[in-house]
Amino acid sequence: MLVLALDTATPTLVAGLANWSQDGATEVLAERAVPSGTRHAELLTPAIAGVLADAGLTMGNLEAVVTGLGPGPFTGLRVGVVTAAALADARGLPVIGVCSLDAIGSGARTVVTDARRKEIYWATYAADGSRLTGPAVDKPADVTLPEPAVGDPAFAERLGIAVASADVTTAGLVRAAAAQLADPSSAGPLVPLYLRRPDATPPTAIKAVTRA
Amino acid sequence: MPEEPLVLGFETSCDETGVGLVRGRTLLADALATSMAEHERFGGVVPEIASRAHLEAMVPTVHRALAEAGATVDDVDAIAVTSGPGLTGALLVGVAAAKAYALALGKPLYGVNHLAAHVAVDELQHGPLAEPSIALLVSGGHSSLLLVPDLARHVESLGRTVDDAAGEAFDKVARVLGMPFPGGPPIDRAAREGDPSAIAFPRGLTGPRDAPYDFSFSGLKTAVARWVEARERAGEPVPVADVAASFQEAVADVLTAKAVRACRDHGVDHLVLGGGVAANSRLRALAEERCGKAGIVLRVPSPKLCTDNGAMVAALGSRLVAAGVAPSAPDLGADSSLPIETVSR
Ligand SMILES: [Zn+2]
Numbered sequence A: 001m002l003v004l005a006l007d008t009a010t011p012t013l014v015a016g017l018a019n020w021s022q023d024g025a026t027e028v029l030a031e032r033a034v035p036s037g038t039r040h041a042e043l044l045t046p047a048i049a050g051v052l053a054d055a056g057l058t059m060g061n062l063e064a065v066v067t068g069l070g071p072g073p074f075t076g077l078r079v080g081v082v083t084a085a086a087l088a089d090a091r092g093l094p095v096i097g098v099c100s101l102d103a104i105g106s107g108a109r110t111v112v113t114d115a116r117r118k119e120i121y122w123a124t125y126a127a128d129g130s131r132l133t134g135p136a137v138d139k140p141a142d143v144t145l146p147e148p149a150v151g152d153p154a155f156a157e158r159l160g161i162a163v164a165s166a167d168v169t170t171a172g173l174v175r176a177a178a179a180q181l182a183d184p185s186s187a188g189p190l191v192p193l194y195l196r197r198p199d200a201t202p203p204t205a206i207k208a209v210t211r212a
Numbered sequence B: 001m002p003e004e005p006l007v008l009g010f011e012t013s014c015d016e017t018g019v020g021l022v023r024g025r026t027l028l029a030d031a032l033a034t035s036m037a038e039h040e041r042f043g044g045v046v047p048e049i050a051s052r053a054h055l056e057a058m059v060p061t062v063h064r065a066l067a068e069a070g071a072t073v074d075d076v077d078a079i080a081v082t083s084g085p086g087l088t089g090a091l092l093v094g095v096a097a098a099k100a101y102a103l104a105l106g107k108p109l110y111g112v113n114h115l116a117a118h119v120a121v122d123e124l125q126h127g128p129l130a131e132p133s134i135a136l137l138v139s140g141g142h143s144s145l146l147l148v149p150d151l152a153r154h155v156e157s158l159g160r161t162v163d164d165a166a167g168e169a170f171d172k173v174a175r176v177l178g179m180p181f182p183g184g185p186p187i188d189r190a191a192r193e194g195d196p197s198a199i200a201f202p203r204g205l206t207g208p209r210d211a212p213y214d215f216s217f218s219g220l221k222t223a224v225a226r227w228v229e230a231r232e233r234a235g236e237p238v239p240v241a242d243v244a245a246s247f248q249e250a251v252a253d254v255l256t257a258k259a260v261r262a263c264r265d266h267g268v269d270h271l272v273l274g275g276g277v278a279a280n281s282r283l284r285a286l287a288e289e290r291c292g293k294a295g296i297v298l299r300v301p302s303p304k305l306c307t308d309n310g311a312m313v314a315a316l317g318s319r320l321v322a323a324g325v326a327p328s329a330p331d332l333g334a335d336s337s338l339p340i341e342t343v344s345r
Helices: A039-053 A074-091 A152-157 A172-177 A180-184 A206-210 B035-041 B046-070 B090-103 B112-121 B166-176 B185-193 B218-233 B238-264 B281-294 B310-322
Strands: A002-007 A010-022 A028-036 A064-067 A093-100 A109-114 A120-125 A131-138 A147-149 A164-165 B006-011 B016-023 B026-035 B078-084 B111-112 B131-138 B143-150 B154-160 B268-273 B296-299
Touching: A002 A039, A002 A120, A002 A172, A010 A120, A010 B185, A028 A039, A028 A172, A028 B185, A039 A074, A039 B090, A039 B154, A064 A172, A074 A093, A074 B046, A074 B090, A109 A152, A120 B016, A152 A164, A152 B218, A172 A180, A172 B078, A172 B112, A206 B131, B006 B090, B006 B112, B006 B310, B016 B046, B026 B046, B026 B310, B035 B046, B046 B090, B078 B090, B078 B112, B078 B218, B078 B310, B111 B112, B112 B131, B112 B143, B112 B154, B112 B268, B112 B310, B131 B238, B154 B238, B166 B185, B166 B218, B166 B238, B185 B238, B185 B281, B218 B238, B238 B281, B281 B296
Parallel strands: A002 A064, A064 A093, A109 A147, A147 A164, B006 B078, B078 B111, B131 B268, B268 B296
Antiparallel strands: A002 A010, A010 A028, A109 A120, A120 A131, B006 B016, B016 B026, B131 B143, B143 B154
């Protein structure tokens, strides 16, 4: 099954093509990891066109779309999710959302990414790769996380543990989607893992208008 | 490209998720989802709430538009999307979706200016735009006076608000009067029972040395609030209908006077209204009266097409295709403060 995998939950957007088979074997045919910062919307569709060209394939060859649902900075995260939803809708393909942290590293580990506002997104995993806790958002000082840890090394000092640099990968996204790829009807709706409520404060005083 | 291409238009610059389908100048579908109710208790649009709602509504709204038009996604010849101005996070949901549909279908994509789309939508109801036209666009997000020599390629800004948008003033005055958000409809309703000359509220930027086509509504809004507070402090009842009518009259007076003056100064005899505030009954009536006297042809789209929607974006896209304008580059993004001079990018 030819799978297009996308993720925009971190400052590095990922677009990849992989052949996935029921026995669990995944062959990555092409992958682009673009350090796109806040330019996910500009650079994601060119990256998708790029991996198709790299693999000598076209849109018509795709059989499924997998996308990271975060957690990650909201604006960039939505770019990947809506892109996956629209691509799949236009081509009549199944679309599967996975937790982006599941696609970073492998085996027993803690995964840590930048949640901004001096906070981290994190999750922990068992040796077989299944998620034990998370995804969650916290201040580094408020959590005690087990080693080994992978993800964004910028938080190593504040967490008091070593964090090996690792990013979302195509292979990781496809691995995290395996159960739904085997049975696409089991895929849930594409709801981002926001983990935080929207910033919105109701106006306090009705008459604030003359003081504003 | 067929002679009358089917254009799919996306609009997500504020709180409305709009998807429209236009063939040539014929409106086929105008599907809309709105997060208005979720913003109500905040008294204004909360960007993050709007962006979340756009994502949820996007694909279902495309389906509704296609069903309304009796078309399938494979029938689409070109795609247009609002690339700015607007709320960045909200714009990006539409831009990313439009780019994905364009890539998946192998069709050209046009990133367009939201304000120019407000002008283009009138072509769906009243036929080809007279060029040049003057356009007055007033809503909760914008208040602009434009000169439109060529809608596909050349639009000039004559003036804009220096502080609040006209629609914002309606929202804030409505709050002062204890009316719900958005403030336009309840003020319009209340004003019908009131006397528009009861209170002389200030007309911003109408002095001889003021910029002739710029607007200011902040002073007006504050004047209304002060007037109401003074009444309340004195323990007197607030004549809500008179306040609403007098406030509305001040807004409509300034907007129409400046629009008619722009027509006269530039030798233009067509005026197009657009934006949510163009649904205001007093603004429409006064514009008709003054345009009639000045020999100006007034064109106002129906209220549903005046507010933000996907059809207006499809209408401008259709116009761009017909004019042979080049599609957008693959790295199209959103620009929250896209200048009006940039009709498409
Ligand atoms: Zn608008």
